[in-house]
Amino acid sequence: MSRTGALDLGSGVGGKIEKKDVQSAVEQYEKYHACYGGNEETRKNNYSDLVNKYYDLATSFYEYGWGESFHFADRWNGESLRESIKRHEHFLALQLGLKRGMKVLDVGCGIGGPLREIARFSSTSITGLNNNEYQIGRGEELNRSVGLERSCNFVKADFMKMPFDEDTFDAIYAIEATCHAPDALGCYKEIYRVLKPGQHFAAYEWCMTESFDPNNENHQKIKAEIELGNGLPEIRTTAQCLDAVKKAGFEVIWEKDLAVDSPVPWYLPLDTSRFSLSSFRLTAVGRFLTRSLVKTLEAVGLAPAGSQRVSSFLEKAAEGLVEGGRKEVFTPMYFFLVQKPRQ
Helix, strand or coil, X not given: CCCCCHHHHHHHCCCCCCHXXXXXXXXXXXXXXXXXXXXXXXXXXXXXHHHHHHHHHHHHHHHHHHCCCCCCCCECCCCCHHHHHHHHHHHHHHHHCCCCCCEEEEECCCCCHHHHHHHHHHCCEEEEEECCHHXXXXXXXXXXXXXXXXXXXXXXXXXXXCCCCCCCEEEEEEECCHHHCCCHHHHHHHHHHHEEEEEEEEEEXXXXXXXXXXXXXXXXXXXXXXXXXXXXXXXXXXHHHHHHHHHCCCEEEEEEECCCCCCECCCHHHCCCCCCCCCHHHCHHHHHHHHHHHHHHHHCCCCCCCHHHHHHHHHHHHHHHHHHHHCCCEEEEEEEEEECCCC
């Protein structure tokens, strides 16, 4: 089950990083970003270290506040956050036409929340690809807890260099994960290579929208805050993602920013002007209590030095995400369904 207790949060900060080295890792991570003098080129050249440090530092906060599925979802009126997340995952499975016996790849699977939900929903065998050792360990533990350790597995590898033969998988998906790639085209080409001819790839991508103005200082600030708080080398536009997936060789079946028609704003769980009992830890009061909790745990040595700084940049990310959503310059759910041509 998810680790949702205070001690789990404190002890999990840093992942596989030695606890004595967490503060140093935070400082190194921060220096990659524009807010601390870093630049896009450095992040791209060091994307593996950037992303690994981020998820070692942030995973326990995600589990504590969000649960096992680290992603947003379009949401209907009257629907809870957890219900919308499950429906978002089921929608992906249905778009891919997943069914019993198919061999599926989850690119950038996190701790496997969507993997487990989709595997149970579709009766498929799913391999989760992840380059973070700590998250894989958590995913394997959670798979065992629900009896999926035989049908689903994890592979530790870089999605820019996948350790699979050509034409291996019957379907592939990525949920808010390939945004971590330093080069979208290179990542999509790898996905194309390991997907069987005639089969489908579907993704939810983090993107700047058509409303984003690179010459607008406020828009650039929003972009920088999201990159800092989410371990991103850069955030591409929807047009850049679509162009990259086409150049990789895929045929586009359909694509759309699903945030546009969502009856409930996707960023609502992070909006501190709203209150929700079902998502209490994400509200202003909940975040204040978490901040105080982390400060106390760090002070008494139950959380490593640097934990408060992780909490701080995650809150900064939340501010950027809400502002990006309100101004409609950012979306976490640019969706596309594409097909590898039959040979």
